[in-house]
Amino acid sequence: MTYFDKDFLFVPLPNPNSEPNLTMAQIRIDPLAIQLQTLETETLLKALLRAKVHLDAICGGKGYCGTCVVHVVSGATQLSPVTAQEQTILNNLKKSSDTYRLSCxxxxxxxxxxxxxxxxxxLTKLQQILDRLKNRYAPKDIRHPRTGELLVKQGGIVTQDILERLLSA
Structure with a gap:
């Protein structure tokens, strides 16, 4: 199932101290404006899942199905090299490995x-989730993903204004 869990408000960072030789890398997910850091040992898919942005990965992240493909807008040179298997899947999907990658x-x-x-x-699923939240009681505190500002307390009404602020974050 593909969805974005808006219960996510802050992406916890991996602990680089547990593996001191590793450096942190930066990912930004547009148009959701989510920024997160990841260790170099974590795939893009795992980082997205940690941020509760769920992509289909029918093969379980083994690189066989192509359902976790993402468009790389910039920074493609910061990604690991494309494997022969990944190139085959991208070719089957008619996607260029210069701008598309299997996140797994x-x-x-x-x-x-x-x-x-x-x-x-x-993104369509995200809009459906937000539409279901509109004019309903917040299941828990909802904070702005960038500033941490409390937008609505648990039990408060989720208004259109709050949803617009979340989408424009």
């Missing part, structure tokens, strides 16, 4: 921020 196969290296667009089906 791409590791982000330290340096320039990697900016990714999510598949439209993920």
């Amino acid at each position: 196969q791409a590791y982000v290296r330290d340096g320039e921020t990697v900016v990714c667009d999510l598949p439209s089906r993920t």
Whole structure:
């Protein structure tokens, strides 16, 4: 199932102290304006899942199905090299490995921020979730993803204004 869990408000960072030789890499997910850091040992898919942005990965992240493909807007040189298997899948999907990657196969290296667009089906599901929240009681506190500002307390009404602020974050 493809969806964005808006219960996510702050992406916890991996602990670089647990593996001191590793450096942190930066990912930005547009148009959701989510920024997160990841260790170089974590695939793009795992980083997205940690941020509760769920992409289909029918093969379980083994690089066989192509359902976790993302568009790399910038920073493609910061990603691990494309494998032969990944290239075959991208060719079958008619996607260029210069601008598309299987998120389960791409590791982000330290340096320039990697900016990714999510598949439209993920964004459509996000809009459906937000539409269901409109004019309902918040299941828990909802904070602005960038500033941390409390937008609505648990039990408060989720208004159109709050949803617009979340989408424009």
